Amino acid sequence: DQQVKQNSPSLSVQEGRISILNCDYTNSMFDYFLWYKKYPAEGPTFLISISSIKDKNEDGRFTVFLNKSAKHLSLHIVPSQPGDSAVYFCAASRISGTYKYIFGTGTRLKVLA
Amino acid sequence: KAGVTQTPRYLIKTRGQQVTLSCSPISGHRSVSWYQQTPGQGLQFLFEYFSETQRNKGNFPGRFSGRQFSNSRSEMNVSTLELGDSALYLCASSQTGSRTDTQYFGPGTRLTVL
Numbered sequence: 001d002q003q004v005k006q007n008s009p010s011l012s013v014q015e016g017r018i019s020i021l022n023c024d025y026t027n028s029m030f031d032y033f034l035w036y037k038k039y040p041a042e043g044p045t046f047l048i049s050i051s052s053i054k055d056k057n058e059d060g061r062f063t064v065f066l067n068k069s070a071k072h073l074s075l076h077i078v079p080s081q082p083g084d085s086a087v088y089f090c091a092a093s094r095i096s097g098t099y100k101y102i103f104g105t106g107t108r109l110k111v112l113a
Numbered sequence: 114k115a116g117v118t119q120t121p122r123y124l125i126k127t128r129g130q131q132v133t134l135s136c137s138p139i140s141g142h143r144s145v146s147w148y149q150q151t152p153g154q155g156l157q158f159l160f161e162y163f164s165e166t167q168r169n170k171g172n173f174p175g176r177f178s179g180r181q182f183s184n185s186r187s188e189m190n191v192s193t194l195e196l197g198d199s200a201l202y203l204c205a206s207s208q209t210g211s212r213t214d215t216q217y218f219g220p221g222t223r224l225t226v227l
Contacts (some may be wrong), residue, residue, distance in 0.1 A: 006155075009206035032212050043203055043218030044116065044156070051213075068177075089156060093212045100169050101216075 001025050004092050006104035014112050019077040021107050023090035026071065030092040034066060034101070035075050047088075048075070080111045097102045115140065117206050117219035125225045131192040134222045136204035138185050142217075144210025145187040147179060150201040150221070159202075162187055163210045185210075191224075200225045 013019045021035075031052040036044035036059045050057040052102045054063065057064050063076045077084055087108045106108040118137045126132050138145050147159040158171040162181035178187045185206070201223050205216040211213055 001216065036218075041220065043205070043220050045218065046215045049213070091156075095212070100158040100171060101156075101212075102145075102158070103156035107154065 002105070003030075004090060004104040006088075006090060006107045007022070008107050009105070010108040012110045012112060013080045015082055016079045018111055019075075019080040019084065019102065019111065021075040021077075021088050021090075021109065022105055023073045023075075024071060025073075025092050025102075026093070027094065027102075029094040030096055030102075032074050032093045033064070033066060034091045034093075035062075036091065036103075036108070037084075037090045038089065044089060077109075078108075082111050082113050085109055085111045094099045117217050119202075119204055119205060119222050121222060122220065122222045125227065126194050127227050128194055128196060130194050131190065132194060132224060134191075134202055134204075134224075135191045136187045136189070136206075136219060137203075138187070138206030139217055141186055141204035142208050144207045144214070145181055145185065146181075146207075146210075147187070147189050147203045148203045148205065148215065149173075150203060156203065159189065161210060165210075168210065176197040194226045196226050199224060 034049040035047040038044040040110045087106045091103045144163045148156045148163040161169045165181045176192045181187045201221045203221045205218045207216045209215040
């Protein structure tokens with residue numbers, strides 16, 4: 001069962017515009033969420049996180065929004081740059097039970113110059 | 114500070130063989146987690162080690178095992194390889210392994226099973 005879903009396998013955006021990557025989850029026990037970015041031939045790198053006590057977290061050009069009632073989070077990149085072209089993974093975790101992150105299947109973002 | 118290193122980077126094996134992958138965490142990091150990445154499934158958690166003890170385990174068969182040494186280096190072993198084990202295996206380290214502790218990933222080992 002895919003508890004964390006990224007339904008868009010790919011996304012293309014023009015340079016300078018906003019990129020919006022979406023992630024849905026099914027387990028209401030998840031209370032901590034992260035986004036990772038992955039370039040080819042490299043491991044994922046941490047981008048930004050959000051706790052369920054917040055609905056928004058910003059870090060420079062990157063903002064993550066959390067809608068708990070809809071079990072939905074999104075990553076906004078503004079403005080998008082060609083160097084942002086990568087695969088983006090969202091991940092979720094819960095405080096109880098085994099410690100682990102559940103990752104989505106990833107969205108490949110291509111920023112067109 | 115050196116990043117997470119994984120060896121080997123590429124590996125080709127045949128069905129039925131076994132394989133051992135190695136991960137050296139960032140100096141001072143005591144938690145090492147292993148993930149399997151496949152195109153359709155994303156990153157799936159295998160297990161986590163902290164101070165030489167397996168702390169958590171994902172839903173993988175017993176053919177997948179691991180261990181951690183006193184210097185925090187970790188190895189993952191897969192026995193009786195199957196075609197479906199072909200994947201990118203990633204390890205990640207963090208200082209304490211807490212959920213809010215940033216995980217740093219290595220570049221991965223690409224395993225191909227023929």
